[in-house]
């Protein structure tokens with residue numbers, strides 16, 4: 060124990076030097092200091108907690124907080140740490156990392172122009188090929204490339220462009236509904252798998268104008284692409300955590316993983332061929348992809364470049380939308396009073412199936428924008444079960460003072476969204492599922508009386524100037540299907556920052572926020588409305604009720620159910636479903 064401690068002390072001192080006058084100890088160093096009674100009570104508590112999470116300690120000496128940071132329950136650990144302070148210092152191997160879990164400080168960090176968390180993942184996938192995901196702050200050429208691609212691709216997600224594929228999307232949802240009907244009343248279905256197929260087909264529709272993998276047959280069989288995608292992505296995540304494992308090619312399992320990754324790349328090459336062959340409409344995502352030009356040459360992207368961009372959309376869109384749909388439907392099933400309100404809203408629009416009206420009106424684009432309550436339900440699900448739980452990463456382009464700490468230029472700062480969505484300083488009753496909290500048009504933002512909390516010595520109270528918001532970066536994000544766009548800010552304060560602080564960040568914030576959020580919102584709303592219009596939902600007893608639901612999430616890039624999400628679906632046209 061003592062040898063281990065002295066080693067970790069040395070490492071912590073090195074971090075101390077790296078970080079200028081701020082102190083960032085690793086878990087073991089914190090543990091020692093806490094045991095000696097150093098620091099304030101909350102700091103000691105934090106230290107002991109973090110030590111506990113990092114066991115077994117022998118390995119923690121070398122790896123620092125890697126295990127806890129990459130653990131499938133890391134969202135809960137991050138949340139526990141966030142209660143102890145808004146800035147936490149961690150060490151991933153030799154790399155110091157600062158975690159920020161306060162909405163106001165998060166704004167300062169996310170406004171930083173540099174680098175994003177997913178950079179590494181895409182770089183691993185594509186052997187450092189440039190893409191929308193591989194913007195490197197230290198390379199002007201990739202940064203230039205990134206900006207040009209983002210500008211060119213964003214209009215594909217404008218609502219007016221997405222609207223063109225709505226009819227086919229709605230037909231897709233009808234097929235999924237038919238499948239559940241045919242399965243028979245009272246049977247449980249795995250909504251996680253069905254949502255996966257729906258999402259995959261929705262992205263395919265946006266890119267190719269057709270559902271690539273078909274929508275017939277058994278919707279509870281994982282799409283072929285997902286079976287290739289999932290093991291490959293798991294390997295990418297493992298390599299992101301411990302880069303050198305990729306070199307252990309003498310181990311058969313490593314060779315197997317590398318070949319799975321190659322298979323995924325080949326799949327994307329095949330898709331690219333298909334895209335060229337199907338001659339997509341210019342307004343579609345596929346049309347926009349084929350029209351992309353490289354700012355360095357002014358020429359259309361090469362096949363290699365295009366393949367990396369296309370892969371980005373499946374990477375970014377598949378896992379995320381699948382989990383968000385699954386959590387929302389499960390939470391609706393677990394809250395009968397919410398389900399009742401969703402049903403009433405659908406009934407008022409003539410969209411609800413009943414024994415007297417077994418074939419209700421089809422969902423139209425117009426009706427979609429009238430589903431106010433359902434939109435709030437989706438938002439509240441995204442807050443409670445934040446899919447992008449681990450949030451985003453930035454590398455500081457200049458030194459800055461954050462929460463009382465002086466952070467040097469180049470420091471990596473991690474902003475996990477799950478703790479921000481669960482922080483009692485930001486939300487009333489953060490652990491409860493309360494869609495009506497979004498009744499207030501300003502609910503995406505911190506109430507003014509919660510700004511500049513006492514534990515932020517450098518925080519300046521912001522002017523309480525305005526409640527109005529105007530869309531910013533409109534050409535980069537397009538209009539939003541949700542009234543409060545994730546990218547709309549209030550007017551600026553004297554430092555040029557928006558004077559309201561966003562506390563609701565399912566799609567991140569600022570210039571690197573989710574470019575596909577309108578497609579995600581359209582897919583979620585359409586599918587969830589179709590399911591709720593046709594079925595009364597209940598959690599299968601195997602899920603263990605609401606408590607079981609809260610426990611069944613695991614982070615594997617996104618926060619998703621550990622396995623199947625079983626829901627009992629009672630057809631509304633046959634029986635009185637809730």
Ligand code: HEM
Pocket residue numbers: 175176177191192209262371372373375376377379380383446447450451452565566567568570571572573574575576578579
């Ligand atoms: C509910 C579903 C979704 C969620 C919760 C989600 C969340 C996010 C978040 C949090 C980021 C920012 C990452 C960062 O700051 O580092 C992001 C980026 C991105 N998302 Fe999404 N996303 C979803 C669906 C989609 C879809 C359907 C697509 C497209 C098909 C998409 C494409 C992208 C792309 C390309 C980026 C990178 C943008 C950039 O770096 O400029 N996402 N997403």
